[in-house]
Amino acid sequence: MKMVKAKPELCTGCGACMIACSKALYKVEDPAKSAIRVKEKPGTGVKYEIAVCNHCGECIPICSVEAVYRAKNGAVRIDHGKCVGCYMCVGFCPHNAIFVHRDINETIKCIACGSCVKACPTGAIYMEEIN
Amino acid sequence: MTTGKILAKYEYQPAKIEKGYANQTLYINLSDRTIKAKPVTEQMKQIFTGGRGFGLWYLWNAVSGDTKWNDPENEIIIAGGPICGITQYPGSGKAAVVTLSPLTGCPIDNNVGGYFAPLLKFSGWDALEIQGKADKDVIIFIDGNKGLVTIEEADEGHDDTHLIAEELTEKYADSEEDKRNISVVSSGRGAENTLIGILNVSFYDVKRKAVRVKQAGRGGSGTVFRDKKIKAIIVKYKGVTGDSNNPADKEKIINAAIRLHREIFELDKLQNRMREVGTAHLVGIMNDYDLLPVMNFQYGSHPDAVKITSEVFREKYFTQNVPDNCWHGCSLSCAKAVDNYEVKTGPYKGQKVCVDAAEYETIAAVASNCGIFDPEYVIEANFYCDTYGLDTISFGNIVGFAMECYERGIINKEITGGLELKFGNAEAALELLHQMGRGEGFGEIAGQGVKRLREYIIEKTGADPAFLRDISMEVKGLEVSMYVSKESLAQQGGYAFANKGPQHDEAWLIFMDMVNKQIPTFEDKAEALHYFPVFRTWFSLQGLCKLPWNDIIPADNAITNEPHKIPAHVQNYVDIFTGVTGKNITREELLLQSERVFNFQRIFNLKMGRGTREYDRPPFRLMGPATKEEYESRAERYDKQLKELGYDIEGKTTEEKMTMLRQYRESQFEKLVDAVYKRRGWDKNGVPTLETVKKLGIDFPDVVELISRYRE
Amino acid sequence: MIKVNKEDMDYVDGMTIQDILKIRKYSHTMITVIVNGQVVPKDSYPTYRVKDGDVINVIHMMSGGC
Numbered sequence: 001m002k003m004v005k006a007k008p009e010l011c012t013g014c015g016a017c018m019i020a021c022s023k024a025l026y027k028v029e030d031p032a033k034s035a036i037r038v039k040e041k042p043g044t045g046v047k048y049e050i051a052v053c054n055h056c057g058e059c060i061p062i063c064s065v066e067a068v069y070r071a072k073n074g075a076v077r078i079d080h081g082k083c084v085g086c087y088m089c090v091g092f093c094p095h096n097a098i099f100v101h102r103d104i105n106e107t108i109k110c111i112a113c114g115s116c117v118k119a120c121p122t123g124a125i126y127m128e129e130i131n
Numbered sequence: 132m133t134t135g136k137i138l139a140k141y142e143y144q145p146a147k148i149e150k151g152y153a154n155q156t157l158y159i160n161l162s163d164r165t166i167k168a169k170p171v172t173e174q175m176k177q178i179f180t181g182g183r184g185f186g187l188w189y190l191w192n193a194v195s196g197d198t199k200w201n202d203p204e205n206e207i208i209i210a211g212g213p214i215c216g217i218t219q220y221p222g223s224g225k226a227a228v229v230t231l232s233p234l235t236g237c238p239i240d241n242n243v244g245g246y247f248a249p250l251l252k253f254s255g256w257d258a259l260e261i262q263g264k265a266d267k268d269v270i271i272f273i274d275g276n277k278g279l280v281t282i283e284e285a286d287e288g289h290d291d292t293h294l295i296a297e298e299l300t301e302k303y304a305d306s307e308e309d310k311r312n313i314s315v316v317s318s319g320r321g322a323e324n325t326l327i328g329i330l331n332v333s334f335y336d337v338k339r340k341a342v343r344v345k346q347a348g349r350g351g352s353g354t355v356f357r358d359k360k361i362k363a364i365i366v367k368y369k370g371v372t373g374d375s376n377n378p379a380d381k382e383k384i385i386n387a388a389i390r391l392h393r394e395i396f397e398l399d400k401l402q403n404r405m406r407e408v409g410t411a412h413l414v415g416i417m418n419d420y421d422l423l424p425v426m427n428f429q430y431g432s433h434p435d436a437v438k439i440t441s442e443v444f445r446e447k448y449f450t451q452n453v454p455d456n457c458w459h460g461c462s463l464s465c466a467k468a469v470d471n472y473e474v475k476t477g478p479y480k481g482q483k484v485c486v487d488a489a490e491y492e493t494i495a496a497v498a499s500n501c502g503i504f505d506p507e508y509v510i511e512a513n514f515y516c517d518t519y520g521l522d523t524i525s526f527g528n529i530v531g532f533a534m535e536c537y538e539r540g541i542i543n544k545e546i547t548g549g550l551e552l553k554f555g556n557a558e559a560a561l562e563l564l565h566q567m568g569r570g571e572g573f574g575e576i577a578g579q580g581v582k583r584l585r586e587y588i589i590e591k592t593g594a595d596p597a598f599l600r601d602i603s604m605e606v607k608g609l610e611v612s613m614y615v616s617k618e619s620l621a622q623q624g625g626y627a628f629a630n631k632g633p634q635h636d637e638a639w640l641i642f643m644d645m646v647n648k649q650i651p652t653f654e655d656k657a658e659a660l661h662y663f664p665v666f667r668t669w670f671s672l673q674g675l676c677k678l679p680w681n682d683i684i685p686a687d688n689a690i691t692n693e694p695h696k697i698p699a700h701v702q703n704y705v706d707i708f709t710g711v712t713g714k715n716i717t718r719e720e721l722l723l724q725s726e727r728v729f730n731f732q733r734i735f736n737l738k739m740g741r742g743t744r745e746y747d748r749p750p751f752r753l754m755g756p757a758t759k760e761e762y763e764s765r766a767e768r769y770d771k772q773l774k775e776l777g778y779d780i781e782g783k784t785t786e787e788k789m790t791m792l793r794q795y796r797e798s799q800f801e802k803l804v805d806a807v808y809k810r811r812g813w814d815k816n817g818v819p820t821l822e823t824v825k826k827l828g829i830d831f832p833d834v835v836e837l838i839s840r841y842r843e
Numbered sequence: 844m845i846k847v848n849k850e851d852m853d854y855v856d857g858m859t860i861q862d863i864l865k866i867r868k869y870s871h872t873m874i875t876v877i878v879n880g881q882v883v884p885k886d887s888y889p890t891y892r893v894k895d896g897d898v899i900n901v902i903h904m905m906s907g908g909c
Contacts, residue, residue, distance in 0.1 A: 085219065091391070102382050403872065642903035647902050
């Protein structure tokens, strides 16, 4: 499958990826509803950190209602019909890459659609083929 | 079970949940088949909050001081509470079950998992209140999507929970997918034939593809249920989401929830390993600290206890890598199970079943307390207790007590109907269990509980009543849960004063008192015996489980001012209550909610003709060594204590030393009673004062009249 | 002689926190060890050597079905 990878050193913090993501997922331009998050990193060196799901699948067995599954294309997806919004997968994500919003029942998670990559002006995020 | 004809039908418009409340409750009378809605008043919310509070209030209004558990007036109330049903915070799906107990004659409350209370609320009901008695077995069905309640005839069918719950889940679900939307409350034939009946509350485990059950175990609520001729109550509601409880401020809940999920993710593996082994981790610990009941609480440890620790269950029996929660969002996931267990004895011999096994209390009760150290016997006994509808804690106490009487020659095979009730005899224990299920032989007598069994033995054998009282582990008629309290005065109080009877959920102070020595004075102990019972009552008002409060602790908890209160988690509870209801409360107000209900329950005991000082007196074995063997097993400790107290023990016999120790410990206990009653705002007889009930706002005319009868 | 939870315990040269926990059978995982008023980090129990006369408190948290 192809998944989103990051080169934080190229990130300018413009936030275009978050806008594109929330638009793709929820048809709104709202970084708080995005499945990719760019955060300023205090200290010297690289200025931003980028959190996005790497589809490792550790959240799959955490879910007690089988709402988290690996799709045919290899991406880890949430079945919105089954998800009861318990957020266990959020707390148990080893990469802190699953998000929540008060107005959205289910968790907000990358579906590997690539919208964010297309929107990134600097190449700080890109799609990479993984097994 | 083919469902018979519909006896009564009630259609309703399901209420929209507002800030945690449906604002109405469902009343069913099985005698005249009334089904109706009752409004939840602001006053009810203000004074009783929900859950156990609502249950006690309805029961108070339903019964008189003369009502017996099997009178039609007695009720069973099942209620969640305002927080019940949120999916984010661990442990938020609990039901409080309240009824008059056949064992104690007073209100009993249980806190039980499974999906029933959340689905009931989302079906539009804050509580289900059942009164009256049916003339034939019935099923109550609540369809929360259609807005329909029916009472149906239950024709021929299964008698025991594991089959009832499975069949009804199949029957009422539209598809495999739909099974998660169903919860069944049921019991078994043992509940009919004993006084220690439980309620099993089901949920469908989508991963195991199995119906699981959690237990409202204490005090015989299943016995009341079967006496009302209820075969099962089914609730069905499809559409649970993270917003079903319609909270006032979801952000507050989310933040607390994710914080706790994270804590559990990072720390549970280093702390109690609840996700891996559940409460069974306590077996080894309690054995190490000499607190594990062995052979009817005579001893606190045994070399063979290593055979029944969580390690054994983890390696050989528990099905692993399944998140075992009993409601959505509980990442602590302590509800362990053994899949594909092949039953070895009794009517289901040869069947492969999924057993909800085994919790600490069950392991200690059915195994070590009976001198049996066999993990497969634990699973077998756990399975049959559940499916017959019997309380494992009471069962283990009964068998332990009977075995001790047998070993001491107080009873013989003539009394036991041929059973060789020696400690360690698993076969005999299981046979007794099957007899309780069938209501036959010695099992039928023993199934009446330790108190009534003692009375029976005294009558039949002329045994010394004082000695039998010393070794029969019950207070108020309820059997003691599984901690040896002999060396912790505070825990003796925790057990003896508990409103419903000696269950540890009111106070568990052994470590603070006996090991840490943090509460040395009577005032310290009284403060702990005020704070913890009041605080712990709060969970059952809300629909919450206690375990996520203190079975996981934040990394920085040790450096807080009051680590035992786990301040960060108390703050979480303040936040989620505020988040759900929109009512801004402080920690003090949180405690006040509980203190009202706690005192009301005490007064309820008074209404039932009990609830005074004499009913708070434990058997001596709860306080110290009741026999020579027990004294000698801890002789060093006891001799040292006597010497430090200034007793001259040179050349004294064990019996003489036992008398000294007993005198001392009993006098200490009386001082504790005085200190605790004072701290709680009760008089010397254990009756809440007028000032206390006024301060708490529970000074209803009948309460004031009742307590005034006891004024000194 | 050292004090462990207000009781005397014989001091052995070189004894560590972990040794004390073992002798006292303190197997509960939810504990905090405080030596002379200072919290000792969990990971140093095997290496932290107590001195003769130290006052040690092993604070147990409640847990489980309780």
